[in-house]
Amino acid sequence: MRKWLTTLLVLILVFALAACSDNKSSSGSDQAAKDSKGKTTLRFATWDSGEALKIQEEIAKKFEEKNPNVKVQVEAYGDGFDQKLAASFGAKNPPDVMYMWNFPAYFQSLEPLDNFIKSDAEMDIDDFYQGLFNYSSMYGKVYGMPAGFTTRVVYYNKDLFDAAGVPYPKDGWTWDDFKAAAKKLSNPAKKQYGFGVRPEPDTYDLQGFVWSNGSSFISEDGKKINGYMNSPETIESIKMFGDMVKDKSAVLVGGKNQQSGDDIFKAGKIAMWESGIWPLEGFKEAKVNFGTVEMPAFKEKPVKGVIASSAVSVAKDSKNKKLAWEFVKFYSSAEAIKMRTADLPVRISVVKEMKTEQDPLISPFYKMLERSNDTPAFLLNKNWDEINRNLSAAINAVMLGQDADKLMDKAVKDSEKYVGQ
Numbered sequence: 001m002r003k004w005l006t007t008l009l010v011l012i013l014v015f016a017l018a019a020c021s022d023n024k025s026s027s028g029s030d031q032a033a034k035d036s037k038g039k040t041t042l043r044f045a046t047w048d049s050g051e052a053l054k055i056q057e058e059i060a061k062k063f064e065e066k067n068p069n070v071k072v073q074v075e076a077y078g079d080g081f082d083q084k085l086a087a088s089f090g091a092k093n094p095p096d097v098m099y100m101w102n103f104p105a106y107f108q109s110l111e112p113l114d115n116f117i118k119s120d121a122e123m124d125i126d127d128f129y130q131g132l133f134n135y136s137s138m139y140g141k142v143y144g145m146p147a148g149f150t151t152r153v154v155y156y157n158k159d160l161f162d163a164a165g166v167p168y169p170k171d172g173w174t175w176d177d178f179k180a181a182a183k184k185l186s187n188p189a190k191k192q193y194g195f196g197v198r199p200e201p202d203t204y205d206l207q208g209f210v211w212s213n214g215s216s217f218i219s220e221d222g223k224k225i226n227g228y229m230n231s232p233e234t235i236e237s238i239k240m241f242g243d244m245v246k247d248k249s250a251v252l253v254g255g256k257n258q259q260s261g262d263d264i265f266k267a268g269k270i271a272m273w274e275s276g277i278w279p280l281e282g283f284k285e286a287k288v289n290f291g292t293v294e295m296p297a298f299k300e301k302p303v304k305g306v307i308a309s310s311a312v313s314v315a316k317d318s319k320n321k322k323l324a325w326e327f328v329k330f331y332s333s334a335e336a337i338k339m340r341t342a343d344l345p346v347r348i349s350v351v352k353e354m355k356t357e358q359d360p361l362i363s364p365f366y367k368m369l370e371r372s373n374d375t376p377a378f379l380l381n382k383n384w385d386e387i388n389r390n391l392s393a394a395i396n397a398v399m400l401g402q403d404a405d406k407l408m409d410k411a412v413k414d415s416e417k418y419v420g421q
């Protein structure tokens with residue numbers, strides 16, 4: 001999964017391209033070049049590396065087997081993915097198909113997939129978890145087919161719970177339950193704490209807590225932040241973690257010159273840790289005796305989650321959009337999904353066939369997926385990056401114990417000039 005904020009360079013390049021490009025679809029006029037063997041070359045860009053890249057290459061080979069006149073050219077952009085992709089769009093020479101996450105930055109350079117989806121009888125769109133389309137759609141159009149995702153859950157160390165005589169957490173628990181357990185699990189003299197708090201948390205991830213408390217950072221129409229970003233519910237959601245650090249039921253982790261929360265959890269020094277799917281295999285390899293559970297609720301309010309997702313998209317400037325769609329469709333098939341062992345399956349039928357959701361460690365991720373229907377702020381306002389800078393600075397200060405109400409009010413005041421632009 002990628003980071004959720006792009007550089008200013010990426011935005012400038014992509015939107016400059018969008019301003020001067022032809023917005024008409026050319027899906028009916030494919031004119032892709034052929035190689036010396038008469039095969040059509042289809043370019044596919046990914047950010048993966050290592051074992052994950054090998055899987056992408058195997059999927060490409062499978063597609064070639066089914067389409068003997070096609071050569072899939074896998075382009076591994078790695079950590080420079082956004083810069084390389086933006087440059088290719090700017091030069092009007094993008095890959096035909098690419099991994100995608102930041103749709104506000106790129107959607108004007110992508111081909112809407114709605115017509116392909118509607119006209120393709122083989123594509124069962126209802127077999128996908130529908131909440132994922134909130135993350136790959138813009139202004140009512142689908143610009144990417146879901147490829148992978150993670151929601152966020154609480155990991156807990158069973159040995160530490162047993163030693164403290166604290167029952168394991170269960171789905172349906174509350175933040176009051178969470179905080180009470182954290183206090184019992186903390187022993188500052190042993191540098192052991194109930195929970196690990198990030199001193200500079202990603203505001204994207206914090207949205208799940210805020211939504212669960214009945215608020216959000218921005219209105220649903222993306223036109224208002226006052227009364228949302230600085231609402232009592234938003235402030236309570238954020239301040240809660242800073243308060244836990246103050247009463248020593250939690251500790252700051254992962255800051256400058258500090259070990260990551262993952263490493264501290266492995267070392268048995270924090271009993272609970274909130275994260276996505278990424279550290280799960282590492283915890284297994286470290287032989288941590290752990291479980292996972294869905295996020296706590298704010299009293300009687302419904303729990304809501306936030307998704308980190310990836311999708312596959314087609315470039316508007318592709319010279320072979322029909323073939324690009326065929327690759328996207330294959331990439332979205334049960335066969336290809338089963339090959340992508342590093343991703344949680346995005347199709348309901350595959351999850352049921354593989355019994356993925358019956359794994360007690362994986363089940364909470366799918367339960368949270370069913371609770372993840374809200375739209376992230378960065379998809380609601382084109383100037384979210386500017387707004388988010390002020391929000392991030394305020395939240396970072398709150399985590400260090402500063403006045404949450406004043407900081408969030410100031411973040412709103414400093415950001416309102418960006419909201420209506």
